[in-house]
Amino acid sequence: xxxxxxxxxxxxxxxxxxxxxxxxxxxxxxxxxxxxxxxxxxxxxxxxxxxxxxxxxxxxxxxxxxxxxxxxxxxxxxxxxxxxxxxxxxxxxxxxxxxxxxxxxxxxxxxxxxxxxxxxxxxxxxxxxxxxxxxxxxxxxxxxxxxxxxxxxxxxxxxxxxxxxxxxxxxxxxxxxxxxxxxxxxxxxxxxxxxxxxxxxxxxxxxxxxxxxxxxxxxxxxxxxxxxxxxxxxxxxxxxxxxxxxxxxxxxxxxxxxxxxxxxxxxxxxxxxxxxxxxxxxxxxxxxxxxxxxxxxxxxxxxx
Amino acid sequence: xxxxxxxxxxxxxxxxxxxxxxxxxxxxxxxxxxxxxxxxxxxxxxxxxxxxxxxxxxxxxxxxxxxxxxxxxxxxxxxxxxxxxxxxxxxxxxxxxxxxxxxxxxxxxxxxxxxxxxxxxxxxxxxxxxxxxxxxxxxxxxxxxxxxxxxxxxxxxxxxxxxxxxxxxxxxxxxxxxxxxxxxxxxxxxxxxxxxxxxxxxxxxxxxxxxxxxxxxxxxxxxxxxxxxxxxxxxxxxxxxxxxxxxxxxxxxxxxxxxxxxxxxxxxxxxxxxx
Numbered sequence: 001x002x003x004x005x006x007x008x009x010x011x012x013x014x015x016x017x018x019x020x021x022x023x024x025x026x027x028x029x030x031x032x033x034x035x036x037x038x039x040x041x042x043x044x045x046x047x048x049x050x051x052x053x054x055x056x057x058x059x060x061x062x063x064x065x066x067x068x069x070x071x072x073x074x075x076x077x078x079x080x081x082x083x084x085x086x087x088x089x090x091x092x093x094x095x096x097x098x099x100x101x102x103x104x105x106x107x108x109x110x111x112x113x114x115x116x117x118x119x120x121x122x123x124x125x126x127x128x129x130x131x132x133x134x135x136x137x138x139x140x141x142x143x144x145x146x147x148x149x150x151x152x153x154x155x156x157x158x159x160x161x162x163x164x165x166x167x168x169x170x171x172x173x174x175x176x177x178x179x180x181x182x183x184x185x186x187x188x189x190x191x192x193x194x195x196x197x198x199x200x201x202x203x204x205x206x207x208x209x210x211x212x213x214x215x216x217x218x219x220x221x222x223x224x225x226x227x228x229x230x231x232x233x234x235x236x237x238x239x240x241x242x243x244x245x246x247x248x249x250x251x252x253x254x255x256x257x258x259x260x261x262x263x264x265x266x267x268x269x270x271x272x273x274x275x276x277x278x279x280x281x282x283x284x285x286x287x288x289x290x291x292x293x294x295x296x297x298x299x300x301x302x303x304x
Numbered sequence: 305x306x307x308x309x310x311x312x313x314x315x316x317x318x319x320x321x322x323x324x325x326x327x328x329x330x331x332x333x334x335x336x337x338x339x340x341x342x343x344x345x346x347x348x349x350x351x352x353x354x355x356x357x358x359x360x361x362x363x364x365x366x367x368x369x370x371x372x373x374x375x376x377x378x379x380x381x382x383x384x385x386x387x388x389x390x391x392x393x394x395x396x397x398x399x400x401x402x403x404x405x406x407x408x409x410x411x412x413x414x415x416x417x418x419x420x421x422x423x424x425x426x427x428x429x430x431x432x433x434x435x436x437x438x439x440x441x442x443x444x445x446x447x448x449x450x451x452x453x454x455x456x457x458x459x460x461x462x463x464x465x466x467x468x469x470x471x472x473x474x475x476x477x478x479x480x481x482x483x484x485x486x487x488x489x490x491x492x493x494x495x496x497x498x499x500x501x502x503x504x505x506x507x508x509x510x511x512x513x514x515x516x517x518x519x520x521x522x523x524x525x526x527x528x529x530x531x532x533x534x535x536x537x538x539x540x541x542x543x544x545x546x547x548x549x550x551x552x553x554x555x556x557x558x559x560x561x562x563x564x565x566x567x568x569x570x571x572x573x574x575x576x577x578x579x
Contacts, residue, residue: 071428071448097407166434179548215562
């Protein structure tokens with residue numbers, strides 16, 4: 001039974017949807033980077049390094065967005081410590097609480113990986129960080145790559161679970177598919193971010209591009225399957241994301257520009273042989289745009 | 305023992321004394337009428353009047369912790385009519401969606417079973433708002449925190465009943481031990497059924513783990529604006545999380561397939577085979 005009188009939280013898209021999106025891109029990129037590191041893929045080492053270069057700076061932006069949306073921003077630390085007894089606190093039935101801790105762990109792991117690549121590339125000169133690096137370098141990279149990608153996935157997916165475990169009609173009706181959708185979109189946009197970075201900096205091999213695009217393609221196919229299932233499951237409750245402004249953003253931005261056109265470009269590229277740099281860039285930009293539109297349309301349409 | 309309220313809507317007269325008492329005891333400001341001018345009208349018109357019977361707030365909010373609903377119903381020829389009143393508030397659910405969702409333990413259950421928001425702990429994340437299956441809990445821009453009925457937390461911990469129950473002139477709202485109130489409710493239900501109110505029902509024995517503030521309605525709860533089968537959102541959490549984890553595993557497998565070398569080599573060979 002879905003009750004239409006459930007209150008909307010009035011989360012602002014420029015804070016919360018942006019957080020969902022940036023956190024997803026960062027976690028998706030980190031996952032790809034750590035996976036390649038785990039399997040010692042030396043030929044694709046460049047992809048892994050760029051993933052780490054992107055993941056940490058992006059995740060640094062997100063706490064600012066989250067805190068800015070609070071009614072009492074200066075009390076954000078209550079998320080970690082209960083003020084009554086100053087003991088660390090986590091509410092296991094609240095995705096928001098568990099997700100905050102996951103975000104903290106993920107930030108830490110992506111920071112370690114970030115410092116690691118900086119040192120490897122000889123770009124780090126700050127003595128304090130170098131000393132810290134000399135200390136933690138003894139821990140095998142793979143350990144924090146695994147922990148980081150686990151919590152990265154958590155950061156990418158919990159936001160969808162958070163929306164699904166509410167009583168708002170659209171979010172309740174689409175349960176349990178927003179979480180999976182955000183996971184698929186996170187890895188797809190993460191791969192696109194790496195591709196875009198490599199294309200802009202004119203680094204990376206043709207092989208790296210091909211692998212990333214192939215993975216992005218699979219992620220987008222999973223994403224489109226999840227969208228179809230979500231629309232079927234939601235039935236008439238899906239109306240807010242199929243009509244009006246959010247219908248345009250969702251169908252035009254996410255489905256058409258963010259999934260169908262990139263898939264078509266990729267398919268055309270494989271038929272015609274290697275595609276040019278401009279096509280690669282355009283595809284990546286479209287995927288990134290589609291991911292943002294997905295977060296904005298699902299968040300805002302659920303609050304109509 | 306859990307304290308609560310039993311709201312017998314069959315004897316409510318819609319006087320709104322409960323709304324007033326709630327505001328007075330809890331020091332919540334009233335919403336003044338806001339007037340504006342309308343073309344073709346010589347006098348100012350209030351734009352925050354609901355226009356729905358005698359309803360003056362329309363809903364529960366951060367400053368309206370009690371809301372008397374007025375339900376006017378007519379048959380098609382308008383020869384017959386009925387007028388229901390129902391004083392609504394937070395139900396202090398035993399499985400409270402807001403409490404489950406609160407990430408900072410601002411929302412707590414006291415020893416008397418009422419669900420209470422600690423104003424000095426709340427960070428204003430607003431996650432409790434969509435988590436309440438009744439749409440009760442509300443956010444205040446003035447304080448930056450969430451607000452709702454406290455079951456007069458200060459009064460009940462000092463041996464008094466709630467302000468609304470105290471003010472109710474027909475004892476439609478009664479305060480006490482939930483166990484005792486249930487006996488009273490069952491007796492009243494039997495009485496109403498025996499005089500022909502066949503649709504009369506008690507709302508709140510099983511909903512959301514049992515409601516500490518429960519109701520006697522003369523018709524379907526939907527008529528009174530209450531959901532028939534409210535689902536506490538967190539009861540779906542496990543399934544939602546499990547399917548998300550399953551997708552994450554599927555994506556990881558897809559990544560392994562896309563990034564392994566063998567696939568690429570086969571492709572290169574296929575390309576080289578072409579004349």
